Amino acid sequence: IRRLESQFQPHFLFNTLENIKYMIKLEPESATHMVLALSKLLRYSIHGRDRLVRFAEDLAVTHGFVDIQHCRFGARFVYEERGLERAGACLVPRLILQPILENAIKYGEAADGTIHVVVTARRVAQPTGDALVLDVCDDGAGIGAEELGRLRTMLALEEDPATHTGLYNVHRRLQLLFGVACGVTLERRATGGTCVTMTLPWQTEGKEQKTESEGTADDADRDRGR
Template sequence: MRGSAILAGVVVLIWTLVYLITQLFVDPPLGVLPTLAAGTLLTVAAVLGYPSALRGPRGRHRSGGSTGHAGHGEDGDAGSGVRSLAAAGRSVPLRSGLTPDAARRTAELLRPMLGGDAIAITDRRDVLAFVGPGSDHHRVGRALQTQATARAIRKGRTIVVRDRSHLGCTAEDCPLQSAVVAPLAIGTRVVGALGVFQARTQIPPKELVEDMANMLSLHLELAELDRERRLATHARLDALRAQINPHFLFNVLNTIASKARTDPEEARELLLRLSDFFRYAVRQDGHFAEFAQEYFFVRTYLSLEQARFGDRLRVRYDIDPQVLTTRVPVLTIQPLVENAVKHGIAGQVSGGTVRLRARVDPLTRTTSIRVSDDGAGIPEDVLARLTAFPAAPPEDGTGEESTAENGTRMRSGGVGLQNISQRLDSLFGDRYDLRISSPPGGGTVVDLRLPLR
């Protein structure tokens, strides 16, 4: 409410100044219409320019807002490198840890994306992978060959080298001239480094290298969390079980690869958004989070999808501000939105619109969330299979089961919906309602009603 009070104070100040200037300081005073026009224009400008609380957290790793639009395509080696990641399926590079094999696959992927002549990934002492000129002496398994890499690991910050004399390579005939070396860290512990080298004095883009190092560090955190899974709490396990769709990851990385050469700044922004996406999915403690956090997570996901689909994917939000402080089960809304994009919009040539609506009903003490799209819809036979056993009787007391047109109570079905319904069963028993319908005019509507917390 502090932000609203500040905005209200600004509006009052604007009208006070307009009155003083137009009625007291000007001789003769301006008429009523010019005075109202001036005050209205200034008020509208202040309201539109004021940062909305619904845009999500701000800061360096911000991914909020709507989205940039990027085409979905491949760019030479970049596309093939990302395809190799998709072929790996769930074995994301470095997800298995900082191993030579994972480091090699990651270096091969990053070389075209970062535009460096050579890419190196190391642990604190040895070279784990090296791709490009200089691989004859920067050999895997050997000790670090450049002083710049050792400095980045020791100091825990990015080192920029603009000429060969500061590179500190032990080989006199090394063709590398400049570099950006960023540390890889798990939490505050530096475990290795990512080096991007050039055979010329022009340095690689520093911010892009740093952001990619942050992304790889998140993968390493995922690997460590996997190793500690048996010791984690049940709530942490729930967050880890929400696996990121490998096809979604492939498509986002493909978009980043296509943008890395044509628009490095947009590629950097997409990397930040993807980092925020993974960070939220992994670092959730407990079963519940504020709706504002889930909302930010959904907006981050949709901004990544909009970068891929461009104008084909349109998004509309209708969020009651009272919902922002309520608590909802973590990682529940985003899978519903992902279903709308993947099954409703992606296959449509003309695209479509995904809508997210949320309301609080203080009388029934419930939070109502609706995810809808105007896409392909769901055939009746498929919709019927989404219910594993008879639906609950409708609220009108007729005793008839719900149909595809009036809504079906979801208890299980597709993997995503089944996981959601099972989690909601364990958390709320029969005090929640999850329904899916496919109106005759097309599209799909998912309604979720939860007890207010």
Template sequence: MTTGGIRGSLTLAGVVVLIWTVLYLITQLLVSPALPVLPTLGIGVALTVGVVLGYPSALRGPRGGRSAHLGGAHRSGDRRDDPERSVRDLAAAGRSVPLRAGLTPDAARRTCELLRPMLSGDAVTITDRENILAFVGPGSDHHRDGGALQTRSARRAMGKGRTVVVNDPAGVGCREPGCEIQSAVIAPLRIGSRVIGSLGVFQAGTRIPPKRMVEDMANMLSLHLELAELDRERRLAASARLDALRAQINPHFLFNILNTIASKARTRPEEARELLLRLSEFFRYTVRQEGHFAEFAQEYFFVRTYLSLEQARFGDRLEIRYDIDPQVLTSRVPVLVLQPLVENAVKHGVARKKEGGTVRLRARLDPLTRMVSLRVSDDGVGMDPQVLSRLMGEGQPPQEAEKTRDAVAEGDVVLAGGGEDGAHAGVGLKNITERLDALFGDRYDLSITAPKAGGTVVDLSIPLR
């Protein structure tokens, strides 16, 4: 409680004591006969309640005081009088700034419209190094969106890489005679150490806009732009890996499939024609599929097309078993992640086993954890236990374990039974894990196990989309 509040409470207590003293003197000593006790108490209580309710005590404060204070704060046009509100405004802006999508004209305009009432400025602008991306407020008739920079102060702020404050039209340096802008605070926008644009807050009078708030907002916008740049680079990297995976698939088994089709062309022309149609469907999917995600139903059809082509090659040596939860069919999964895992099971598991074997594909959806679980397993030649141990990093320092996984993924370590083909058993695994890292971060799980009964099991769990 403040000193003023203590004084107010003591005053109120003194008034109450005085009321009861005067009441006693009047009703008990000066009046004859004296009033009974109950009427006296009733009068005293009524007077006390009236004084307490009407008195601006420390507990209540002045009547209307808080609302009047808040009303005054809301009526104040300058948020520098209310730092707490300014902080709240900045925090709210940080959650909704459109520049999170990048420094584009549309995002810049929406950001200017959002920030103008917060930064106590008559006009707000966002620019890149050469042009005005958006300008909202007085002066927009010549500070046009998409036009060249009109002020020397903006170029100076970006050239120096620090905030520029000007309080006269000459300092602003607008090219247009009679421009309404009289003062400004202009802060650079950065991605890392590179200045890519500016945030300007202008006034039609000589009162300088709040420099600290403009700098804080410019720093916040710069952070959003850095995040947007990281997202863009991540998407480009994931796209490059996806393109590399497409290029890797095409020649990988094309030669063998064409040989199979050629061998059937004379003896079984209808079967050869059907295989050609399936082959065209296979490559059409890899080339035309856009984006990084597709419905599982599409990926499932793609994998079945691939396996039907492989069955034409291996005949009875290759069996396929599917165990698919219907709920998974409509979920979205990364494109071209399942097929390489199935391809490894065929090429490096079953194909290297003299009597052949079975490849199993299982898919489940857990609505509670919102995870999609995929399993590709085979009963082929399996994986050397020592290699599996090194692959999973058991008994190795973290750095060495990572090197081993990279070596396996690049094909420098043989995953399955030996021979020249074994050196390529990890083809695409590193590509897949890097794509999953880019798409999900640490929200996925990919594991490889070698059951005692033989074969290899690959389990992949990804978030439901």
């Protein structure tokens, strides 16, 4: 889990820095805004101590990522949220949305060059307890049947891929934290585009997640007890 948490999409960082380089000359104010949003996102991803955070907190940081995309793509990028405020108190893994949003932006461009992404939160009753279901859907050209089958196989076999690492990262973290009933699924939309769905428990309170240092101290105590 620690290894998965430490990953950060290098192409996102590279692309953002490239855009900042050009915008410094063309739009200095926008470049400054991108730098501030990027630094906030990096601090959150690197220095966070809690494995699970309130969804509202994670979403607030994700909005910084969305702001960067607005600066990069301008009016071509349209982002919508539906029902997310209802899930604000739920506990989720840190940066659960950002990698999936990044994939939607990268692969969800429509034929006219626009990128339209909608994020929806739902509370779904299940036999084992209510689940938080997050959908990230785009209006792009859609994923091909062969590629869809390959991605589903990758997730089912728990392969560590060279590509689509963000998708794999979120799926494996959800399964390691909450069990195999949770994770990521993909669908081709009948109206066009792709929808990525994340399923995890609807959990608003629980045992605090240990930091790495706390876990090490506990292990040492157990060793002394032996």
